[in-house]
Amino acid sequence: MAPRLPGGLLQSLWDTQLTIPHVSIRTFGIRSLNPPKPSRFNNNPGLPILESTSTAALRRKANSLPLRTGAIGIKKGMTAIFDTETGKRIPCTVLQLDRVEVVSHKTRQKHGYFAVQVGAGWKHPSNMLNSLLGHFSANGLSPKRHVFEFRVRDEAGLLPVGQSIQANWFQEGQYVDARSNTKGKGFAGVMKRHGFHGQDRSHGVSLTHRSMGSAGPSQGGGSRVYPGKKMAGNMGNTQNTVQNLKILKVDVESGIVVVSGAISGPKGCVVRIQDAIKKPWPEVALTETAAATETATAA
Amino acid sequence: MAALPTMRPLGSLRSLFKTQEVIQPQLGRRFLSTAYSQRPQRVPLPQSLPEQFLSQVPVRMRPENAPKPIKVYTPPPSARKACKDPVAKVTETQLETLDPKGERKALFDYRRNPRSIKPGDIVRVTFKNGDPFNGVVLSIKLRGIDTSFLLRNELTRVAVELSVKVFNPNVQSVEIVQRAQRKIRRARLYYMRSRKHDRRSVENVVNAYIRQKKAFMGGGKR
Numbered sequence: 001m002a003p004r005l006p007g008g009l010l011q012s013l014w015d016t017q018l019t020i021p022h023v024s025i026r027t028f029g030i031r032s033l034n035p036p037k038p039s040r041f042n043n044n045p046g047l048p049i050l051e052s053t054s055t056a057a058l059r060r061k062a063n064s065l066p067l068r069t070g071a072i073g074i075k076k077g078m079t080a081i082f083d084t085e086t087g088k089r090i091p092c093t094v095l096q097l098d099r100v101e102v103v104s105h106k107t108r109q110k111h112g113y114f115a116v117q118v119g120a121g122w123k124h125p126s127n128m129l130n131s132l133l134g135h136f137s138a139n140g141l142s143p144k145r146h147v148f149e150f151r152v153r154d155e156a157g158l159l160p161v162g163q164s165i166q167a168n169w170f171q172e173g174q175y176v177d178a179r180s181n182t183k184g185k186g187f188a189g190v191m192k193r194h195g196f197h198g199q200d201r202s203h204g205v206s207l208t209h210r211s212m213g214s215a216g217p218s219q220g221g222g223s224r225v226y227p228g229k230k231m232a233g234n235m236g237n238t239q240n241t242v243q244n245l246k247i248l249k250v251d252v253e254s255g256i257v258v259v260s261g262a263i264s265g266p267k268g269c270v271v272r273i274q275d276a277i278k279k280p281w282p283e284v285a286l287t288e289t290a291a292a293t294e295t296a297t298a299a
Numbered sequence: 300m301a302a303l304p305t306m307r308p309l310g311s312l313r314s315l316f317k318t319q320e321v322i323q324p325q326l327g328r329r330f331l332s333t334a335y336s337q338r339p340q341r342v343p344l345p346q347s348l349p350e351q352f353l354s355q356v357p358v359r360m361r362p363e364n365a366p367k368p369i370k371v372y373t374p375p376p377s378a379r380k381a382c383k384d385p386v387a388k389v390t391e392t393q394l395e396t397l398d399p400k401g402e403r404k405a406l407f408d409y410r411r412n413p414r415s416i417k418p419g420d421i422v423r424v425t426f427k428n429g430d431p432f433n434g435v436v437l438s439i440k441l442r443g444i445d446t447s448f449l450l451r452n453e454l455t456r457v458a459v460e461l462s463v464k465v466f467n468p469n470v471q472s473v474e475i476v477q478r479a480q481r482k483i484r485r486a487r488l489y490y491m492r493s494r495k496h497d498r499r500s501v502e503n504v505v506n507a508y509i510r511q512k513k514a515f516m517g518g519g520k521r
Contacts, residue, residue, distance in 0.1 A: 074379075077386040080445055082397060087427070087469035094386045098379040122374040133369050142374035164375060249389065255378030256385045 054112050065153040067281050070274025071100050071165045072120035072146050073257055075180065077267050081248050081258065092248050093178075093263045095271055097255040100165040101141055105158050106149060115151045116159055119144025120270075146270050167250045167257050171284060175276035177243045180265040184237035194230040240264040244276050390443045397444075397466045406473060407439055407446055407465050418488050419479030421501050422450060423508070424463055425471045432461055433476065433505040435498045438487040451491060453500035458492075476501075476508045 049056045073095030081090050098121050106115035123145040125133055136143050139161050152158065159165070170176060190196040190212040198210045212232070216225040242263055249258035263271055275281055344362060353361055382388055398404055409415045416422060418436050425431045434450030437460070446465040453459065463470060490496050 076384075079386050079389055079443065081389075081393060082444070082464075082466065082468055084396065084468050087467055089464060089467065092389075094389050096378060096382070096385050099375050099377055101375070121379075122377070125369075125371045130369060133371065137369050137371060140372060142372045249392075251388075251392075253378070254382030254385060254388060256382065256389065258389055 058108070058113065062153055064277050065151055066157070066275040066277060067153055068157045068275065069102070069116035069118060069150040069152055069159055069165070070176075070272055071097050071169055071257075072118055072148055073097050073100075073271045073273055074121075075263055075265055075267055075269050075271050078262065090248065090260055091262070093245075093259050093261065095257045095259060095263075095273065097165065097167050097257060099142075099144075101144070102159045102161050102163050102165070103136065103141060103144065103147060104139055104161055107155070107158075113151060114154055114158065115149040116157070117147060117149050118165065119147045121145030148270075148272055150272070150274055166252050167255050168252050170247045170250060170257055170273070171282055172247055172250055174247050174282040175244050175279040176247060176259065176273045177241055177276050178245055178259060178263045178271050178273045179239055179241040180263055180269050180271040182236045182238055182240045182264040183266050185235035187233065188235035189232045190230060193232060193235045196230075244278055245273075387443075393444055394466065397468060403465055403473075404446075407448060408441070409439055410441070416448070416473070416475055417479065417483065418486060419481075419483040420475055421477040421504055422448075423474045423476050423505055424450070425474075427469050427471050432463075433501055434459075434461065435488070435491065435501060437489060437491060451498070452502075458497070476505050 049059070076094045076096050078091060078093050081092050082088070083090060100118060100120045103117040103119040106113060106117065108114055119136070119141065121144060123143045125143050128143050133143055141162060185192070189210050191198045191210050196212055199205050199208055199213060201209060212230075215229060215231070216223070242261065245263070246260040247257065248260055249256070257273070259273070265271065344356070344360070358364060394401075394404070405412050406415055409417045416436060416439070418438055420436050421433065422436055423431055423433045432450060432452070434452035437449040437451050439448045440446060444466055447462050448465065449460060449462050451458065451460045465473075491498055
C-alpha cells in the first residue's frame with residue numbers, strides 16, 4: 001500500500017480553508033438541533049385514498065358486506081317441501097338455531113373492521129378454558145359451544161351484545177349464503193380428488209391405473225414441479241359456501257330454519273347463514289336492526 | 300487368522316467369552332424411572348404478614364391479585380331440547396296441510412294397514428291437470444313426505460313406468476282398480492320388467508273398472 005499523509009492534519013487544513021467564509025450570520029442564541037424539514041411525502045388533504053390501505057379495502061368491500069349479522073345453525077338433515085300452488089317439490093335442508101346470541105363486537109377503531117361475534121349452543125364450563133369462559137361471563141352470557149364472526153358493513157349492523165338471534169331473524173322468501181365444512185374424505189387419490197382420468201386398464205400399464213402419471217414438465221419446462229400442483233392428499237373438511245339459498249320456512253319455538261337446496265357437510269355440522277350478498281338485501285334488515293338498537297339503548 | 304487354519308475352532312470359543320462380558324454388565328445396570336408425585340398444593344400467604352413485606356412478593360401472588368372465581372351464567376331455554384327431531388317436525392307440519400286426515404298415509408302404509416295399496420295391485424291415479432295414469436304397482440317407498448310408488452303400464456306397445464309422489468298436491472286421487480290376483484311374496488316387483496313376467500298393458504282391466512263404476516254411479520243417481 002502506498003503511504004498516507006496523516007488524516008487529521010489534512011482535515012484541519014481543509015476546514016480552515018473552506019468552512020470559515022461560509023459561517024452563517026446567526027451563530028449565537030438558541031438553535032434547534034433538529035430544525036423542521038419539509039416532508040418528503042405528498043400529504044396534502046386532497047389526495048386520493050391509496051388502494052393498499054385498510055380504508056380502501058373497506059370501501060371496496062362495502063357493497064359485498066351484509067348490512068346485518070348472520071346466525072349459527074346446526075344441519076339436521078334434508079327433506080322436501082311441496083309448493084301447494086304449483087305442486088313442485090323443493091328439496092330443502094333443515095337447520096336448527098340453538099341459543100344463538102351476540103357475544104361481542106369487532107369495531108373499525110379497535111380491530112380494523114366491523115363484525116359481530118355470535119355464539120351458539122352450550123358447553124359445560126368445566127370443559128372450557130378460563131380465558132374463554134371469562135370472555136362469555138364478562139358479557140353476561142352462558143358458555144357457548146360454537147363461536148363465529150359475521151362481518152357487517154358498518155356500526156349500524158352491530159346488534160347489541162347479549163341479544164338472542166331467533167329463527168325469525170330470517171324472513172321466508174329471502175335468500176341466504178350458507179357456509180360450512182364439507183364432509184371429510186381422508187387421504188384421496190388424484191382421480192377422486194381432482195377428477196384426473198387415471199391411466200389405462202391395460203396396454204402395458206402395471207400397478208398405476210389410478211395414479212397421476214408425471215408430476216411436471218421435462219427439462220425445457222423448468223425441470224421442477226410448480227407450486228400448487230394437483231396431487232393426492234387430504235380431501236374434504238374444507239369450508240364451502242353455498243350462495244343464494246331461499247328461506248322456505250321458519251319456526252321460532254323450535255329454532256327451525258328450512259333452506260332450499262343442499263348445504264355442505266354431514267348432519268350435525270355447524271352452518272353459518274347470512275344474508276346473500278348477490279341478492280338485494282332483505283327490506284326488513286335496516287329497520288329491524290334500528291329498532292333493536294333503539295330498544296337496547298332504551299333499556 | 301486365515302493364515303492359521305488350525306486356530307479356527309478356538310476362534311469360535313473366544314466369541315463365547317465375549318458375549319458373557321457384554322451381557323453381564325447389562326444385568327447389573329440400574330434404570331431411572333420417574334416416581335409419581337402429587338401436584339404441589341398452593342401455599343397460601345401467611346395471614347399475619349406485615350404490609351411492608353408484600354412489596355417483596357411477586358405481583359401476581361399478592362392477595363389482591365388472587366384469581367377471582369368467574370361467574371357462570373345459566374343458558375337460555377334450549378331450542379334443541381324443545382324440538383329433538385326438526386326434520387320430522389317439518390314433515391309433520393307439511394302433512395297437516397297436504398294430508399290432514401291421514402288417509403293417504405294409511406292408503407300406502409302397506410306394512411301396517413291391511414287395506415292399503417300393495418305391490419302388485421292395479422292402480423289408477425288422476426292428476427289435477429286431468430291426465431290419469433294406470434298401472435301395476437311395482438314398489439312403494441315409505442319415506443315420510445317423499446313417499447312414492449312406482450307404476451308400470453304399456454302405452455302404444457311401449458312399456459312405461461311412472462314414479463308418483465304420494466303427497467304431491469298435484470295428485471288428485473288414487474283408486475285401487477284390481478287387487479293382486481295371487482299372493483305377492485316380494486315388496487319390490489322389479490322382476491315384472493323381464494319379458495317372462497311382464498304384465499303388459501292394464502288398460503283392459505281399467506276400462507272394465509271404469510264401465511262398472513259408471514254403471515254403479517248411474518244406478519246410485521236413479
